[in-house]
Amino acid sequence: MAEERPGWFVVVGLWGVGMLCLVGGLLGWLLARPRPHGLAGRAVKTLGWCVCAVLVVRGIAVEVLLLSDATGQETDVSPEQRLWTLALWNPWFLVGGLVFGLAARQFGRASGPSSGAA
Template sequence: MPSFVWATGSAYGAQSTVSPSLVKLARDGVPWFVTVLLVTGFLKLFGALVAIGLTRPRGPRISWLPVFCGGGAATLLTWHGGLFVVHGVLVETGAISVEPDLAGLTGWYRYLWGPWFIVGGLAFAGATALYVRRNDGRRKLRIHGAVGALGALFLSVISTVTGIG
């Protein structure tokens, strides 16, 4: 996973597709950024486990966990990808401007990263919906999925507004 590679200080695959300031943070081994990269890598691994969990039937005791996490993942990925695409469109149309060293990257975010995040979010949404349907669409499961999705949306909006995400 790129997050783990970049946490080692390597910029492999990042130089032409990721913001130069982020590449510099990774290369310089800035402790807080390395921590962010490692946490991101582990969250990606956790997401893979959630995805696998959504394909396996579970007993009623823990069936809420994959639905909660799947709803959250669907929202986070779709929101994140949507922000990339919308930002890219706004830059392309001239509605907003970016620093010259970032201008070349907006296409990567608009045409590659954003759509891939959206596809991943929709895949999680579909897998979560199928999981709920396989469990007879229990109302309790749908509520857990909605709480996960709304919680993720709340955290995403807060991080976007504060400039953290």
């Protein structure tokens, strides 16, 4: 697909992933800021936990599928590509999920004695 570059692949696959990265960056920035009151604060925290769950589940699922050779058939994925996916690409989904989880967990918590009313 990357060689043929059909229009839908470029729009959804490449630009879609780029947009998701920007949205993830915005969510990370919001999680690092002081927690707003009300629905907005709950929505940011809930989105943080959702992103955590999606990234961790995706990371674990791909690891299991690649390690177990779930298709059981010859595929276009070479052993070298599988190794690089397992060792280099996929662990970042797990790390990202854990970081979003930690950020969601800490969101809105007091950070120390200077966090009180001034």
